[in-house]
Amino acid sequence: xxKLLLVTAMLALLGAPAFATDFGLYGAYTDTxxxxxxxxxxxxxxxxxxxxxxxxxxxxxxxxxxxxxxxQLDNGGRKFKIHSAPLEAGLKFNFVRDQAxxxxxxxxxxxxxxxxxxxxxxxxxxxxxxxxxxIPTRSGFGINVEGIYRGVKATVTDFETADLNSKVNLKxxxxxxxxxxxxxx
Numbered sequence: 001x002x003k004l005l006l007v008t009a010m011l012a013l014l015g016a017p018a019f020a021t022d023f024g025l026y027g028a029y030t031d032t033x034x035x036x037x038x039x040x041x042x043x044x045x046x047x048x049x050x051x052x053x054x055x056x057x058x059x060x061x062x063x064x065x066x067x068x069x070x071x072q073l074d075n076g077g078r079k080f081k082i083h084s085a086p087l088e089a090g091l092k093f094n095f096v097r098d099q100a101x102x103x104x105x106x107x108x109x110x111x112x113x114x115x116x117x118x119x120x121x122x123x124x125x126x127x128x129x130x131x132x133x134x135i136p137t138r139s140g141f142g143i144n145v146e147g148i149y150r151g152v153k154a155t156v157t158d159f160e161t162a163d164l165n166s167k168v169n170l171k172x173x174x175x176x177x178x179x180x181x182x183x184x185x
Contacts (some may be wrong), residue, residue: 022046022134024144026180033171035082036061042178046092050158051106052129053088060084060172081123084172086150088128102134112152112172117152119156126152126173136184144182149175 024044031037042055057082090108107129114121132146149172 013079013178014034018062020045020047020185022182022184023124024180024182026144026178028057028176028178029133030060030084030150030174030176031055032060032174035170038084040138049091051088051092051108052089053090054179055088056086056098066165070117078119081117081171082154082156082170083115084124086110086126086128087113090128090130092130102121103132104134105131107131110150110152112154114154114172120158121154121156124152124154124172126150134184140184142182142184143180146178147175147177147178 002143023046026041026042026044028040029037030040038053038057038060040057044051044053061079061081081102084085088108088110090104090106092104093103094102107127110126110128112126119151124165128148128150128166130148132144134142134144136142154170154172156168156170
């Protein structure tokens with residue numbers, strides 16, 4: 001069900017540019033408080049001041065989560081991983097339009113599709129705030145860079161190892177960076 005929701009969101013983002021004012025594809029980096037770092041990619045679609053975003057991070061546990069003792073999550077070489085796919089909707093306010101550099105700020109609500117390879121984790125609601133720059137050319141194609149902060153908490157339950165509690169709370173909030181291309185219509 002999660003994969004179907006993510007694919008539907010991505011197709012909606014890719015299929016709706018006929019009504020959009022801008023469309024972007026980007027590479028993404030995030031650094032969460034408890035889980036570690038991760039890389040991924042995403043798409044965003046703007047409709048005036050309204051914006052939709054979908055990002056996918058294959059593994060946000062590049063470092064061992066800080067809430068566990070070293071080696072505690074290594075179960076016979078099977079590393080603990082969390083996959084995250086934030087689906088976001090919010091408002092974006094441009095300071096200027098149609099200039100050589102277009103700065104903006106924004107934020108909104110998010111629904112995080114979460115999964116793990118060990119134990120169970122539920123999808124969670126959260127929020128995001130973003131500040132960035134669009135650097136378009138006269139043709140409407142350009143570069144986009146932005147800093148983003150995401151706020152979400154999650155709980156992992158039912159681990160396979162006996163030395164862990166059956167419930168662990170994680171703060172998955174943290175700063176990130178997105179960089180990619182943008183098309184203005």
